[in-house]
Amino acid sequence: TQLLEQSPQFLSIQEGENLTVYCNSSSVFSSLQWYRQEPGEGPVLLVTVVTGGEVKKLKRLTFQFGDARKDSSLHITAAQPGDTGLYLCAGAGYSGGSNYKLTFGKGTLLTVNP
Amino acid sequence: DTGVSQNPRHKITKRGQNVTFRCDPISEHNRLYWYRQTLGQGPEFLTYFQNEAQLEKSRLLSDRFSAERPKGSFSTLEIQRTEQGDSAMYLCASSQGGGAYEQYFGPGTRLTVT
Numbered sequence: 001t002q003l004l005e006q007s008p009q010f011l012s013i014q015e016g017e018n019l020t021v022y023c024n025s026s027s028v029f030s031s032l033q034w035y036r037q038e039p040g041e042g043p044v045l046l047v048t049v050v051t052g053g054e055v056k057k058l059k060r061l062t063f064q065f066g067d068a069r070k071d072s073s074l075h076i077t078a079a080q081p082g083d084t085g086l087y088l089c090a091g092a093g094y095s096g097g098s099n100y101k102l103t104f105g106k107g108t109l110l111t112v113n114p
Numbered sequence: 115d116t117g118v119s120q121n122p123r124h125k126i127t128k129r130g131q132n133v134t135f136r137c138d139p140i141s142e143h144n145r146l147y148w149y150r151q152t153l154g155q156g157p158e159f160l161t162y163f164q165n166e167a168q169l170e171k172s173r174l175l176s177d178r179f180s181a182e183r184p185k186g187s188f189s190t191l192e193i194q195r196t197e198q199g200d201s202a203m204y205l206c207a208s209s210q211g212g213g214a215y216e217q218y219f220g221p222g223t224r225l226t227v228t
Contacts, residue, residue, distance in 0.1 A: 004156075033216070033217075035219075040221075040222075040224070041221050041222065042118075042120075042205050042207075042219035042220050042221045042222045043157065043205075043219045044219070045216060045217070045218060045219075048216050088156050088157075090156070090157075098170065100145065100147070100162055100169075100170065100209075101147075101159045101162065101170060102147075102149075102157070102159060102217060103159070104156030104157050104158070105156050106154065106155055106156050107156055
């Protein structure tokens, strides 16, 4: 059983469209991170959310942490081909455990077509 | 800021051989982590160090795997008697102090066991 479930698993859209991807768990996390990974490279940190209900914006990307700190979403406005990649969510400190070990979802593979 | 570096980037080895990977973290970061990522999966935690002390190891880290961080700077991950199931991307990450959950990843070492 995956601790962090990401959906959808695959998403292919046209340039200019909006999209939302989800990261859900039945466990509480002390923090949650979103990463983007390109083929053959390591994940690149996009944002960290810590407080339940927190919303953070990074240009066209909006990240939200659920009130109960069990889920998160990433919304991209007016997607561009450069947004193509694997979006991973990762939680730390689930159910009061170690803050130093990240637990990752399987990711959402996003393709933005020109 | 030079980021996390890993060497080699790619390694092809025959089953039964030993391999060693190196990770150089961001210079002021005192925590260093190793993860493994297989195709279609998110990274999975293997182990982490605070300075030179190895503080946690995953059950995934069998006795064929050993990691060291002798002077609290760079780290090595050795796999003895490699098996085809060891084929994966090995990722290193580092973090600093209180923001331990903000981990910055290197580009990874892609291991192929033939």
